[in-house]
Amino acid sequence: MSIDPRRLVGIKAERVTDVSSRDFPGYYPDEDNSWNLDAFKENLTVKIYRVSNRSIDFDLVGVDASIANAFRRIMIAEVPTVTIESVYVYNNTSVVVDEVLSQRIGLIPLNVDPAMMEMRVGDEATDRNTLVFTLTLGCTRRKDAPKDSTDPAQLYENHELLSRHLLWEPAGEQEAVFAAKPPGPLNPDIVLAKLRPGQQIEMTLHAIKGVGKDHAKFSPVATASYRLLPHINIKKTIPPHLAEKFQNCFSPGVIRVDPRTKAVSVDEQGVRNDTVSREVLRHPEFEGSVELGRVRDHFLFNIESESAYPPQRLLLEAISVMRDKIANIKRAAEALLDRPADEDVTMG
Amino acid sequence: MMSHDVAGEEQKSTTQPPHLLIMSTANLPQKVTIMKGAAPDLSAATYQIFDESHTIGNPLRWMLMKNPKVEFCGYSVPHPSENLIQVRIQMYDNLSSLTALIEALSNLDSLFSTIETKYVDDLNGGDYERWEEKS
Numbered sequence: 001m002s003i004d005p006r007r008l009v010g011i012k013a014e015r016v017t018d019v020s021s022r023d024f025p026g027y028y029p030d031e032d033n034s035w036n037l038d039a040f041k042e043n044l045t046v047k048i049y050r051v052s053n054r055s056i057d058f059d060l061v062g063v064d065a066s067i068a069n070a071f072r073r074i075m076i077a078e079v080p081t082v083t084i085e086s087v088y089v090y091n092n093t094s095v096v097v098d099e100v101l102s103q104r105i106g107l108i109p110l111n112v113d114p115a116m117m118e119m120r121v122g123d124e125a126t127d128r129n130t131l132v133f134t135l136t137l138g139c140t141r142r143k144d145a146p147k148d149s150t151d152p153a154q155l156y157e158n159h160e161l162l163s164r165h166l167l168w169e170p171a172g173e174q175e176a177v178f179a180a181k182p183p184g185p186l187n188p189d190i191v192l193a194k195l196r197p198g199q200q201i202e203m204t205l206h207a208i209k210g211v212g213k214d215h216a217k218f219s220p221v222a223t224a225s226y227r228l229l230p231h232i233n234i235k236k237t238i239p240p241h242l243a244e245k246f247q248n249c250f251s252p253g254v255i256r257v258d259p260r261t262k263a264v265s266v267d268e269q270g271v272r273n274d275t276v277s278r279e280v281l282r283h284p285e286f287e288g289s290v291e292l293g294r295v296r297d298h299f300l301f302n303i304e305s306e307s308a309y310p311p312q313r314l315l316l317e318a319i320s321v322m323r324d325k326i327a328n329i330k331r332a333a334e335a336l337l338d339r340p341a342d343e344d345v346t347m348g
Numbered sequence: 349m350m351s352h353d354v355a356g357e358e359q360k361s362t363t364q365p366p367h368l369l370i371m372s373t374a375n376l377p378q379k380v381t382i383m384k385g386a387a388p389d390l391s392a393a394t395y396q397i398f399d400e401s402h403t404i405g406n407p408l409r410w411m412l413m414k415n416p417k418v419e420f421c422g423y424s425v426p427h428p429s430e431n432l433i434q435v436r437i438q439m440y441d442n443l444s445s446l447t448a449l450i451e452a453l454s455n456l457d458s459l460f461s462t463i464e465t466k467y468v469d470d471l472n473g474g475d476y477e478r479w480e481e482k483s
Contacts, residue, residue, distance in 0.1 A: 013415050021410075023414075024414060025414065025416035027418065033414070034414055034416045035414040035415065037455070037458055037459075037462070040459060041462055044462060044463065044466055045466070046463065046467045046469075046470050048467075048470050048476040050477045050478075051476055051478055052479045052480060055481060058467075058470075060463070063459075064407070064410050067404035067405045067459070067463075069402075069406065070407050073377065073401075074402045074403055100368075111451055117452060127376070132463050186483075308416050316467070316468070319460050319463065319464045322403075322404075323457055323460055324458045325403075326453050326460070327457070328379065329404065329453060330450060330453040330454070330457075331379075333395075333449050335447060336380060336446055337446060337450075
């Protein structure tokens, strides 16, 4: 696969070259490079590779790093989720103190689709912006426990406070709105505290909609990251007796060695998994025979959802947040058109 | 979006995201202001955008630089404790930087809608590996 050398970031033994994008008008003589939507459409590729119930891998090709980075930043910090924000403790005689337990409860991912709730404005809680849960548990001794047992599960009833113990208290129209999927934790088995006989917990919890920039518990993703597609250019033929050594300089599956001729080649699918470790550049026998790089506008995204959003919906949510942002700024900028001469401006 | 909010009544600003209204009920700064020292014809100006960060600053700077009428464009986050960015735009031929800013915002919007369309197309095409991940 030959690739336009302008798209490559050079990876040398001790430095990285050509990092910045140069696709601006005036950079290359006799080239336009100004914004052109049709050319962008033509050039853009979005390809989904793998989707699971929790994660998605896709390629975004033909955009600037600033765009890819905006997606990453929005998915981490600005796509809203619903999470427990207020904890009212009536009784807590466990060894986990109130504030630590509250912190742990806030981190429980809930299965509530954020689109079904509103952002709370001010202090007023309504059935459209707040979900109420109760959390009540008391640990007792089991009478029928085996004599010599040391296992808490056999000895005690309710020895662990789990996320499954969250009990939703519907209010107002919520019963009908959330009928299809009653609010609760995404994972029922999160241990919140360990209890011993006589210890009790009684709490009321309020969940609201929020964003990750306010508190990381609102972030809908476990990771949202991208890397650039690695590129390996073999410039000289590798001698057959060095083929295996050459192959071992890269991640498994990146370099193919022909079993008969011992000729080496780059595996086009495998190269995606290369770590670009630069091991090959350490060996004098390979000097000048290979060039490493990464493709500047080819982003390999990996997103893991840790929220009610299915992973394939996260990019769409990020785009919608971004477009709202743009519309908002545009409206404010257009308002300035009417009075461009600000009173601050005093210039002769 | 927030049509039947009661608490937000007296806070006149509709341009601010609701979560900020929780923190402060005082008058919030305008979303976009032109900073002191701009040329009267706005051929060179610095715009202060409140409640924004690198997320919009960098793509906006990139899109403005794609405009051949823009002589210079740069942005900064002056201080991490101030929730704003500043975008400096200088134009050729005494053209208006405000027009360029609005045009760049429109272009960015069409860029994101293009990505959305392509993504949805590929998602509906269904040509990808599906697998089950244990939690």
